[in-house]
Amino acid sequence: MAKLNKEEVLNFELGVADTPWMDTPTVFKEGMYCHAAKKKTLDVVGMPNTHDWSSSDEDWNLPEDWKEILLDGMKDRLEKYRSFRLFMDVCVRCGACADKCHFYLGSGDPKNMPVLRAELLRSVYRRYFTTSGKLFGKLAGARDLTEEVLHEWWYYFYQCTECRRCSAFCPYGIDQAEITIMGRELLNLIGLNTDWIAGPVSNCFMKGNHVGLEPQTIMGNVEFMMDDLEEATGVHCEPSFNRKGAEILFVVPSGDLYAEPGTFTFMGYILLLEHLGLDYTLSTYASEGGNFGFFTSNEMAKRLNSKMYAEAKRLGVKWILGGECGHMWRLVNQYMDTWNGPADFLEMPVSPITGTKFENAASTKMVHITEFTADLIYHNKIKLDPSRNDHLNVTFHDSCNTSRAMGLLEEPRYIVKHVCNNFHEMPEETIREKTLCCGSGAGLNAGENMELRMRGGYPRADAVRSVIERFGVNTLANICAIDRAAMPALMDYWVPGTRVTGVHELVGNALVLGDDDYRQLDLRLEEIPNAKQPPAPEPEPVAETAEGEASEGGSNA
Amino acid sequence: MNNGIKIGVPLLIVVALAAIAWIGTDAFHLDMLFGVIIPYIALALFIVGFVIRIIKWARSAVPFRIPTTCGQEKSMPWVKQAKLDNPSSSAGVVGRMLLEVLCFRSLFRNSKAKKDGDKLSFGSAKWLWLFALAFHWSMLIIVFRHLRLFFEPVPAIVTGVEVVDSAFQIGLPIIYITDVLFVGAVTFLFLRRVVLPQVRYISLQNDFFPLFLLLGIGISGVVMRYFFRIDIVAVKELTMSLVAFQPVIPENVGPILYVHLFLVSVLLIYFPWSKLMHAPGIFLSPTRNMANNNRAVRHVNPWNYPVKVHSYEEYEEEYGEKMKRVGLPLDSETNAG
């Protein structure tokens, strides 16, 4: 990353190329794409037409009948997905989406305008599936499917994070995510996945989570985290795993079990749930909320997702609680019940603490932890000391998926405002349903495509910069494991010194465990600057500012 | 494709189409062809093509409920839901669709990104929304006004719309507000496509063709009404005879009528095979016409099929020994190794 000069990265205009896009060859630029998926990785999950190839080579060692496979695959999917057929047909190229994509805003490459990324596929659709395209060819905006076109698809469909921002602005709701999903499904028919997606997929299939943690490693990691938690809070927690008869199954993204700052978020969850005395358990088999299968194919996603319900059934729990994760919640909200439901072996989720029935999850039987925690706070069931987070000046990054495929906007804000005193929104055009992506979603958070990630995350980082300059923000809160994995590098690159944190890390820090909770360390084992001191022989007067709303500021000015 | 060709070819085609109708009727007296036969064929092709395309869409499944949510979801009672931008009920979906179809809600959200050195900013950009709205509403009202040519007596509502549309009482015949808006808005949409580099870059010939065609229809209509002032009684004689299936070619109508009619016929024929199908398409858009209630009401995928999974039993067989060692419970002690 050191060799990536910021000025060079930003030396572009939001313009177009000199040559028409169909005549502009696709040049594979190092740092902008991922390594090819390995044959042996794909074979673990039985993907078709696997072969060894390299994305930086000219020759991708394609199966002989690759074109036929792709066109058959397209035909099949046009019948299976109305979204696909409709979105191929109805675009009027009004250009409303053009400057909405973070990859276009961060690279100026016109093929990253959502409309053009869709045209990459649409032009082939016209050529083979419409009368006008068959008759008039290029005049009707159609083109042949060639190896160059295939390379172009691969390059650009793995430069899309399926964030759906374009879809919010499209007058017909055309969703580039749907088109990217179809494009990637097609590429996967001939073994053209990326290594960074295929690896987690096979890990998740065999071991239950993306990062490939085996049961004993999970338990080891958790023990390590619980030690830290004890050091910070003085409380020893022992979350149970694979325990039959628990009331609630808790599923988190495996990133939270694996690396900082996700582990701090995990500590936050556990501290809260243990403090409440909840009857819950986790699972080593269903140890992944996220789903890289979704970045491969619908079928693969369904195969990985099946573990949650299967494990809930095996353990005999009543309902499922889900951790902070973006695409996990897109799938739980919009796909899981359809794929692997009905979950008739579970019960309507009810908070054992407040008695709240989560009727919006009546069928899926799965509740988001920010819904659960916001409900606790609303009913005054937990004591919070937001002043413990006073050294943090927080802004909140809406994850693409929870915003535009769910609408989970107020719950995390409600929590953040109750656990922090300093909260400022980023500009209106960059939050909520218009939120900008971290640039690393949909399986793009690899190492070899760092330039792509820094470019894609630039619009978000620039919005963070604006609140740093205006309000002195120093912390970016989020509810997504990919954010927690990818944003630290992004912040370090564009706006160094910005801390990335999960919302439940902030909750864990503010949570008052009892009258004798005079914690001096936060979950990162760093000193809390204005921690309350225990009553000493000569007690110092300490300002009591426990309750009350955080300031909202005129952040949208 | 070079911009000159991209824009010039569709323009030439529309001009040629107009010329064909003019010469065909003025020099060759093919009034029957342009006044009766082609309009009938065009309408038939429009209906058939339109229905075929809808059937094609309708036959494709909607496997998942995938609304693009643009506001707060329905969750707990004390959290205010964005009922129109993130509907959870059928009524909400109807409301969202009405806002989308009648007011172009999503386009209203539009913004313009600007990059200034190393900084990005997002400005307001409502012009596309405004002119798109002006164009579509004008077109609808103009089509509706034309009903006076297809009914005798003319329904009061048609007269009412006409009166409102001529409220300015300028000129003779009185200028319709929608005529001005229509030609103005289509011109704006054309200029926008040419002037904005990004939009010019993504535009295809089949984006310019309908614009020129609509402009040709608009201009021929305006010219016919305000400059040629052709005999409206004769026009109605023709249109009434068409809808009664007893076609009569009146005298006293100039070739300009046939130009207008021919361009409309071409539009009807072109419509079902083109992007103009966005009109019915929006009603079927799965990201807009579905409620965000997946977690409360199960959506069924008609082609859902069983898939190969890695079961817990297999998992325990593979990791039972390791699980046992860290004290995890096993379903079958034989897996403990």
Added chain:
Amino acid sequence: MRKGGKIMFFTALFVVVLCAPFILNMGSAQAAPDPSLDTPEINALQEKECIADTEWMRENHMQLLDDWRWEVIRNGATEYVAPNGQVYDMSLDDTCLSCHSNREEFCETCHDYSNVELYCWDCHNPDYEE
């Protein structure tokens, strides 16, 4: 989940609405209006001749009347020289309606048919003058 029934219902509805003019006019062919020239004044004329030929008058009478109004009110002119050289008084009542004294059968048949608002009588009231 296809909702085919709903989609086809609304498509059919659209087609029916589109074809409404055909359906509602089924079998009711109507002749175009035929403005009547049968007035005592016209019948009394030796040479049945208007100030311009019929086709021109059909397409331009409104413009002619508008010009007359402008000339009389703004410029105080009163005489109109017709294409055939004959001079007429620029007056709706005294020139036009003196022959076409049957406004219902002459003016209004066409105006009603083509739904063009006829606002001459807002000011000019031939019945009143008689």
